[in-house]
Amino acid sequence: MTSAEGARTAGTERAPAAGTLRGLGVSPGRAAGRVCRMAGPPRLPARLPVADAAREAALALRALEEVAADLAARAGRTSDAEAGAILEAQSFMAADPGLRETVEENLAAGMDAGHAVDAACDHHRRALLEAGGYFAERAADLDDIRNRAVAAVLGLPVPGIPDPGHPFVLVAEDLAPADTVNLDPATVLALVTEKGGPTSHTAILARSRGLPAVVACRGALEIGEGSWVSVDGTAGEVGTGLGEQDAEEILRRAAGERRRLAASTGPGRTADGHGVELLLNIGSAADLGSGVDAEGVGLFRTEFLFLGRKDAPGFEEQVAAYEAVLRAVPGGKVVVRTLDAGTDKPLPFLGLPEEPNPALGVRGLRVGRLRQEVLDVQLDAVAEAARASGVRPWVMAPMVTTAGEAADFAARARARGITRVGAMIEVPAAALRADHLLRELDFLSIGTNDLSQYAFAADRQHGELADLLDPWQAGLLRLVAECARAGRAAGKPVGVCGEAAADPLLATVLTGLGVTSLSMSAPSLAPVRERLARTSLARCEANARIALDADDPAVARKAVAEETAAGHAA
């Protein structure tokens, strides 16, 4: 029986069969609870001849009233003032007399309740789109009202984040930013999605909130509503067929695990004292927060300063932003990445021409081919921030592909007094020539997300290809090994700053490959630190050999987990 069949059984029988669904673990930790599914938009059946017009009218109008009342109630419950205002405005729209009038006209024309609501929302939606500008942006509110009201007419569950009144494991096809506005971390125990990949919105959200999450989990939508499941966000497993007591036991152990993790502090090192720097990925000084126990910043993404801007931020503004980060990091270890624009992060002011295949186009350091002055001003600003703060930053460029590009970037940076110059390794060609790149540079930092995308010819946003983007793929690890070997030979640091660094078990593999630092978002630090502290360097090296040798990422993960656990027990 496949795991998906196990889930189907679990959904239809009273005493569900135990089974395990596998996906990608994208946010570490364990949890257990009852499943609540996020319902998708309701599908309207074909139009039916209306037998009882009065009944259809009552159904349609009651649906609108219910939606308005529900939205108003949710507005009253939320503690987030902005979200509350949005919900209140939406409630007001659902109660709109103009909308009601159009529904009544449609009913009079002989439509059934569902179609009357659907067509009325569509009518007003088009009117808003015609008005253009920020009026058109309200069209999405009408879509949501339409989905809610049609679901109410058809007796289907309300679309959106469920609110069952008890803590739950949220199961969805995928999550969009709009779905998560009202996601309450006090009631959502874990996230499981049928689609999505390691860098999907769900993954990023889960990690930022410290929620265990499994994405690309086939069969997840077939788990029975309200049934008990366990979620292992590290291994990427969802266990079905649990009882309430099993779930309580898992939650109790997870709480103990969190206490144990909280007790692990200090620099990263293996059980036998081999140091691995544990660093933080940030977008601005605001991400540093207080009490983050890291040895520095391994990836400062400067493009967040540039996003959503009509004009490039000026020199002074950039200096202030960079200086704030340099001053805020105790010890001053900060790796600044220069502007990484392109593909999924378009910047209007760059005026880059449209490309048929932007992932393979002008992005990262390549922007310099068209707009060198933008990168030069940024390097000027980083150099000035370094002078003003007295901190010597590490500065690296994204999307470096050849040793020639590395030499050019290094020359520009060093001419400005920047002493530690490096490159992101995201392009397989650069990984294969890491030794040559290191003749020009002082360090390398491997961005495993993009390196996967380019090595496996698999779009990062493509949910169907998530298995190819699994950071346990031996093809990816071999490229990492190549970089680490070059670093060791040159006596220069080689770090990993992609999502791979945040997986505690994979961290032992990367350490075994010879990676000298791991950079990740704050919630991942403690689990990685704790795992390394329990694992010897020899074990890490053995894990690296296992992972490099495996043809299947799942096999590699399982073998490394078992061997590592046996090592701890011994």
Add this chain to the structure above:
Amino acid sequence: MPERTVTIASRTGLHARPAKLFVQAAQAQGVPVRIRVGDGRPAPATSMLAVLALGAVQGTEVTLTADDGPGAEAALDSLAALLARDLDAEQASGA
């Protein structure tokens, strides 16, 4: 038929909070009031969706109309006065 023509003063136009205040005020009137832009089709002032669909930004001239009858003039006066105020600025200053 009584009518008033007035220029939208709010910075965001008849959108967001200004639109909501206007529609709520219209719903509180005893007489039905309609609103149109130029020679466009008049829309009920009590419908948020219809008011938004006017696409009226700051500086747009809108015309309010009501059927003859008791309270019509007063309703138009109070709604026109509301549109002539910058409701966004009043929010920003905490008014």
